[in-house]
Amino acid sequence: MNWRAFQAIQKVTELGPRFLSYVDEGEGDPVILMHGIPTWGFLFRDLIESLTAKRRVLAPDLLGFGFSDKRDCFDRSIGRQTEALIAWMDKLRLDRADIVGHDIGGGIALRLAALHPARVGRLCVMNGVSYDAWPIELMLQFGHPENRRKMSAGEASTMLKRALKSGFAVAPEDEFLDGLLAPYGTETGKTSLIRNAAALNTNLTTEITHLLPQISAPTLILWGQEDSFQLAKFGKRLASDIPGAKFVPIEKAKHFVMIDQHEIVARELQAFLYI
């Protein structure tokens, strides 16, 4: 499925004046997949297919990302994203769901589990942001407000594509990479992504560090061992802080672990989610 076909299966929910696009496939108990920066739900294209046999899989585009609202007028911090996610779950009448988060989606997943434990069934963090391990230098620089004026949308896409490639053990096909960046190829998309980068705030994970030992959801920490964006040591630290959490290092995988080792990740998740 190319990105346009993926976009065509997205549904939409209005959250006050904002809107959030998401994929909702399969039937069964819900599992929510949350992407990070600078991607969107399309990142989980193959994983969704691997999980829908027995589960209802939802993959939202976070506010300001993908084909969700990209207007330049709201807070995109993971604190706000967590609240938006709860509002979205309420709209969909999802009292509780299993949560899988990658990159900043991992940070949101941790906040959900720590601050809203009743909403989380099982928790999986894949190369997610945590503690003071983020934002990475690249995103700190990208989030500078002046970049909106300095960089055209085309230049930003070229730069991001180069940077994204370093997050894979083996670079995927151009078509997939271009698809990951497609929503950001316009001036609006570029500005939105810059604002998203500007909203990355380490305090929003450091402030929940003391709550990690209180997380009660069964937890799986999957980590691409060769990730240079989010180092594996932080994954191990999470596993030691969250009671009963299982740490699964994935060899020959970098930041985008679900692409680098799709079959292993799918198998681990299926086992964890009882599929």
Added chain:
Amino acid sequence: MLKHSSLKPISEQEAKGEIDRVYHEIMQTMRVTGVNLNFRTWASWENFLPLMWDAMRPIVGTLAFEQAGDEVRKRTVSEVRALPTVSAFHSAGLGESQAFQVHAALRLYHYINPKLLVFTSAVRLALMGHAVSHALEPSEPIVLGPPDGMFPMEMVEEGEEEKRIKAIFEDIASTLSLATINSDYRTLALWPEYLDQAWRALKPITQTVEYNSAADRIRELARDFAQRLPAPAGLTSAAVKDTGENVDQILKTTSNFERILPPLILNIAILTGECETDYSRLVSPFPAELRKPLFSGGGR
């Protein structure tokens, strides 16, 4: 082929100094999420845009101006009742989120284009030295800023078009005699299948006498409202000449915008018909509120 204009519109990203300042004020005062092609083109005369905008700004941020746009929109909707309807949503196979976003984009342009036409007519009249006739009462200020929930003015960038979008743009340009593709079509190009289907349906309609007569009537109505707005202080051809800019060229471009906007307004109203009731199309998608005085008085 697109007849490339010698003028190079200034994008929001390229805007610096005074142009950047004016672009910000345009979005706040016109209550819109982006800067339309008119303004980006006027910005290519860097001394003209600030002069013109500073003269127009006090008029734009008023209820009278907003209502003039509302009346042009209402007339447009009543005109399109006599024109064929289109069915592009279904034939484009849009998904739920895509359909939501196309609708939101149509609402954006259904709101802003009539205002843009009144604005353009007012600028043209001022440059031609027309006196104000039967002026409207001094009007109250409205709450400024793009309304919550308005779609961003996102569009496919020039030079970044896919092959099939380029082909549609060329057909639009040659059919409607456009030198540059308007923001509206660039926004709808975010959903190429939709733009394709929409344009296929619209194209034959745009060739009819009824359509062109309707466009003429909309233009006349906008001129009438523009003529009754307060005159923009300081916006005269002599003042523009003093800045060193070419008045004739500016007037020609402004007249051209006044020519191409009514068909664009009609097209958006026709397309909006597929996702809105007749009544909801008639009323402003983003009604303006009057600005409350900072101090209500009566205190001790």
